[in-house]
Amino acid sequence: MANLVTKDITKCFDGKTIIEEINIELNDKELVSLIGVSGAGKTTLFNTISGLISPEQGQVLLDGEDITGKTGKVSYMLQKDLLLPFKTIEDNVALPLVLKGTKKKQAREMVRPYLREFGLEGTEKKYPAQLSGGMRQRAALLRTYLCSSGVALLDEPFSALDTITKRSMHKWYLEIMDHIHLSTLFITHDIDEAILLSDRIYLMTGKPGRITKEIAIKTPRPRSEEFLLTEEFLAYKREIIEALKLG
Amino acid sequence: MTRKFQNIINKGSYLVAIAVILLVWQGVCTYEVVPSFMLPSPVDVWKAFVGDFGLLMMHTKITLIEAGIGLFLGVVLGVVIAVLMDTNQMVYNACYPILVITQTIPTVAIAPLLVLWLGYDMAPKVVLIVIATFFPITIGVLDGLKSTDKDTLNLLRSMGASKVQIFYHLKVKSSLGAFFSSLKISVSYSIIGAVIAEWLGGFNGLGVYMTRVRKSFSYDKMFAVIFLISLISIVLMLLVKEVRKKCMPWEQV
Structure with missing residues (x-):
C-alpha cells in the first residue's frame, strides 16, 4: 500500500x-x-x-x-539524471540504501537483480559518463525506485x-x-x-x-x-x- | 602518415625549442659574446652538475624532507580550514581577511624573523613552507566544496541524507579536482619555500648550497643547482598528476 x-x-x-x-x-x-x-x-x-x-x-x-x-x-527524481559522476552505476544506484545504513557491499548485492530488470546489466562498474542518456535516466529511475x-x-x-x-x-x-x-x-x-x-x-x-x-x-x-x-x-x-x- | 608525423612534431616541439635555446646559449659562450665568468656555458653547467653530484644529492635530500613535512602540514591545515569555512559561515567571515593578509606578506620578509624566533634547524623552514602552501589548498578546496551541485545536494537531502553523509558521499569527491589543481601549485611553492628559508640560515639544503656557490662566484654550480630545483618541481608536479589519475578514475573515461 x-x-x-x-x-x-x-x-x-x-x-x-x-x-x-x-x-x-x-x-x-x-x-x-x-x-x-x-x-x-x-x-x-x-x-x-x-x-x-x-x-x-x-x-x-x-x-x-x-x-x-x-x-x-x-523519492524524488529531477529532470537531470543527477547521477554522481564519481560513483560507478552500481554505487549510484545503491546510494539510497547506503544512506539508510546498509553496508556498501551488501547494498551492491541487493541492487544487482534490479540492474538486470532495468536493462542495466554490464554497466555496474561503469561511470555515468560512459552511458547513453537513456541508460543514465534508467539508472536514475532505478535509484529513485530503490529509495x-x-x-x-x-x-x-x-x-x-x-x-x-x-x-x-x-x-x-x-x-x-x-x-x-x-x-x-x-x-x-x-x-x-x-x-x-x-x-x-x-x-x-x-x-x-x-x-x-x-x-x-x-x-x-x-x-x-x-x-x-x-x-x-x-x-x-x-x-x-x-x-x-x-x- | 603525414598526419602522424605532424603529430609527433607538434608534441615534440618543446624539445626542439629547448635544444635551440641550449645551442644559442652554447654559441654565445663559445664565441665569448658574454664573458665566461658571467655566463657559464651549458657544457660547463653540466660538468659542474656531474662534479658536485654527490654533494647536490645530499642537499636535495634535506630540502625534500623539509618540503615534504611542510607540504604535508600545509595540506592538512589548508583542508581543515577550508572544511571549517565551508561548514560555518561565521568561521568563513572571520578567517577570510586574515588568510588574504597572510598571503600579502612577502615570504622573503618573514623568513629572517622565523630564523630569529625558531633557530637554524628544521623548524623555521617548515613553518615558512606551511605558510606558503596552505593558502592555495584552502582556496581551492573551499571553492570545490562551495561549488557542489545544488540539485544533487537537494536530491541527497530528499533521500534523507544527513550533513555528514552529504559531506562524505558528495562534497569530498566533488572538490577533489580543485584539491589536486591546488596541490600542483603548492608542491612547487614547497620547494621554493624551502630554498628561500635555507638562504637565510641553515647548515644543509639546496638553498644553503646556493648561497655558498654564489659567495664563491661559481656561477656554473649556481646554474646547476637552479636547474636541479626546477627539475625537482617538474617531477613532483608530474607525480601529482599521476596521483590525481589514480584517485579520480572517473576522469579517465
Missing part, C-alpha cells in the same frame, strides 16, 4: 503565493500526471511533497501518516532526452510499470506523454497555481504506441488543450 494525499497545500515565497490549496490524491500503483504552464508551481509542489520545503498551510499524508516537511519519505517507500515524484524525467530515446523510454516504462510496485506522480509538459502513461491527469494553471481540472484516462494499461493514433487519444488531447487555454 502506498497512498499519498495532499490537503490544502499553500506555499508562499517572499509574500507571494505560488501554489494555493492544492488537493491531490495518488492511489496505490497509480501513475498520475501533473500538467501545467511554466511557473504554475509544479516544482514547488514537488519540493513540498518531498519535504525539502515546508508549506505555509496544509498537510502531506503518506498512508495516513503526516510527512509534511520530512525528507526521505517519498522509495512506494511513492516516487518524477519531475520531467524524460524531457532532456531526444525524441527517439524518449519514445523507447516510454515503451520501456510502460512495461516496467507492471513489474514494480510503485505509485508515481509525474510532472510533464508533454501532453502525449501524459495521456500515454497516466491513469489520471491533473491540470495546474493560474497564478498562484491551482488544480483546475482532473481527467481520468480510462483506456486500460498497458497501452501501446498505437494508442497515440486513436480517436480516443485525440479526444483526451483536445480536452486538455481546451482546458489549458481556459486557464
Whole structure:
C-alpha cells in the first residue's frame, strides 16, 4: 500500500503565493500526471511533497501518516539524471540504501537483480559518463525506485532526452510499470506523454497555481504506441488543450 | 602518415625549442659574446652538475624532507580550514581577511624573523613552507566544496541524507579536482619555500648550497643547482598528476 494525499497545500515565497490549496490524491500503483504552464508551481509542489520545503498551510499524508516537511519519505527524481559522476552505476544506484545504513557491499548485492530488470546489466562498474542518456535516466529511475517507500515524484524525467530515446523510454516504462510496485506522480509538459502513461491527469494553471481540472484516462494499461493514433487519444488531447487555454 | 608525423612534431616541439635555446646559449659562450665568468656555458653547467653530484644529492635530500613535512602540514591545515569555512559561515567571515593578509606578506620578509624566533634547524623552514602552501589548498578546496551541485545536494537531502553523509558521499569527491589543481601549485611553492628559508640560515639544503656557490662566484654550480630545483618541481608536479589519475578514475573515461 502506498497512498499519498495532499490537503490544502499553500506555499508562499517572499509574500507571494505560488501554489494555493492544492488537493491531490495518488492511489496505490497509480501513475498520475501533473500538467501545467511554466511557473504554475509544479516544482514547488514537488519540493513540498518531498519535504525539502515546508508549506505555509496544509498537510502531506503518506498512508495516513503526516510527512509534511520530512525528507526521505517519498523519492524524488529531477529532470537531470543527477547521477554522481564519481560513483560507478552500481554505487549510484545503491546510494539510497547506503544512506539508510546498509553496508556498501551488501547494498551492491541487493541492487544487482534490479540492474538486470532495468536493462542495466554490464554497466555496474561503469561511470555515468560512459552511458547513453537513456541508460543514465534508467539508472536514475532505478535509484529513485530503490529509495522509495512506494511513492516516487518524477519531475520531467524524460524531457532532456531526444525524441527517439524518449519514445523507447516510454515503451520501456510502460512495461516496467507492471513489474514494480510503485505509485508515481509525474510532472510533464508533454501532453502525449501524459495521456500515454497516466491513469489520471491533473491540470495546474493560474497564478498562484491551482488544480483546475482532473481527467481520468480510462483506456486500460498497458497501452501501446498505437494508442497515440486513436480517436480516443485525440479526444483526451483536445480536452486538455481546451482546458489549458481556459486557464 | 603525414598526419602522424605532424603529430609527433607538434608534441615534440618543446624539445626542439629547448635544444635551440641550449645551442644559442652554447654559441654565445663559445664565441665569448658574454664573458665566461658571467655566463657559464651549458657544457660547463653540466660538468659542474656531474662534479658536485654527490654533494647536490645530499642537499636535495634535506630540502625534500623539509618540503615534504611542510607540504604535508600545509595540506592538512589548508583542508581543515577550508572544511571549517565551508561548514560555518561565521568561521568563513572571520578567517577570510586574515588568510588574504597572510598571503600579502612577502615570504622573503618573514623568513629572517622565523630564523630569529625558531633557530637554524628544521623548524623555521617548515613553518615558512606551511605558510606558503596552505593558502592555495584552502582556496581551492573551499571553492570545490562551495561549488557542489545544488540539485544533487537537494536530491541527497530528499533521500534523507544527513550533513555528514552529504559531506562524505558528495562534497569530498566533488572538490577533489580543485584539491589536486591546488596541490600542483603548492608542491612547487614547497620547494621554493624551502630554498628561500635555507638562504637565510641553515647548515644543509639546496638553498644553503646556493648561497655558498654564489659567495664563491661559481656561477656554473649556481646554474646547476637552479636547474636541479626546477627539475625537482617538474617531477613532483608530474607525480601529482599521476596521483590525481589514480584517485579520480572517473576522469579517465
